[in-house]
Amino acid sequence: MAKRDTKELILSTSLGLFNDLGEPNVSTNHIADEADISPGNLYYHFRSKDDIVIELFKRFLTRFQPLTEVPEDQALEAEDLWFQLHLTFELKGQFRFLYRNLSDLTSRIPDLDRAMRGLLMRERRAAITLLSGLQRNGALKINPQEKDMLVDNILLAITYWIPYADIFDRQGLEEGSAQVEAIARVLQMLIPYLQPPTRTQFIALTQNYLSES
Amino acid sequence: MAKRDTKELILSTSLGLFNDLGEPNVSTNHIADEADISPGNLYYHFRSKDDIVIELFKRFLTRFQPLTEVPEDQALEAEDLWFQLHLTFELKGQFRFLYRNLSDLTSRIPDLDRAMRGLLMRERRAAITLLSGLQRNGALKINPQEKDMLVDNILLAITYWIPYADIFDRQGLEEGSAQVEAIARVLQMLIPYLQPPTRTQFIALTQNYLSES
DNA sequence: GTCTATATCTAGATAGAC
């Protein structure tokens, strides 16, 4: 098998096991076994288990990056925001092991710690930019202090929704309905600060999706 | 040394190390070493490392229990609610290792998984009771669906604030100011649904604490 | 109750043949 193929096989197998069983509960032997290769072969392709985690995180980052690049001056529609949130939750769901054991992973792997902090900061900036856009066209009325706290609350929700949902059911974000619930709760924090015309749009949108699921 | 004393020493040493370094990064030898006792002695008092974790969790539960018992019919003041939140955040801060590695611990220790789910449900019920009290005396205006989502957002914040705060600074809830920020953010989610008289109280209260810290 | 010494086990990682 080509070098690249085996490497990809190891990565996809690892991702599946990490997501299903939790990264701490998956050994390199376990991965090799599941991928039907030898442990030695695994270590030919990766220097360590952490190396696999880091590579997976890099893939995640690459796909996540565009989602944090929010155009500065563009006022966005409710639908766009929903779609944006949908994409990020879906992606995070595909790499949910990262969010389930965040503290463990960041305390063990300094590179990941730095990168994750950077990611969170970009998400924060993106959130601020989005809110500012809504403010500029009069859709959102909020003072700076409230805005600051709102951003924290949003960030907290989009970071820890996955482990939170895990506590109550074993699903996480695998099926669509759980995602809808996550998005609705994030938007719900925004709605009280929206002004009538936009506000009604957001409420209607949320109602729509919630009744469908 | 009396049996009880050594047991307590092991527990307090474990709690300190778990909180500081993260439970997965602390071995039983590490604990014994730090407590200045032999590994054998540690295993005389506890059957396993998980046993230590479980005992710590029980202590946490015992102290947390009263905080989830909210009187049904009593309308509470803003100050009371602040104080209530202060107590729970402070206690969680003292046992923060539980909240930093929640998924890991619950996936490994079924007893803890069940107990933690139960705890979360009691917290949810307590939150609902509190909101209902505010509704009954007209201070809070919110429809059932909004209420449901608000409760989720509050629960998420009071469960994951600790690891969230950890990402940005290394403090967590050790010092008081971090706690004030946590409480303010929880109350901030509530404020938009409050009616003028009560609403003003909550805002003033939050301002007060935030400017002090 | 406490210690020292040691057993057991598993995960991560390497060496060398093919």
Next chain:
DNA sequence: GTCTATCTAGATATAGAC
């Protein structure tokens, strides 16, 4: 590139002397 065999380290846990 891949395998088999093996090493190492460290963590959990036990045995038996004191």
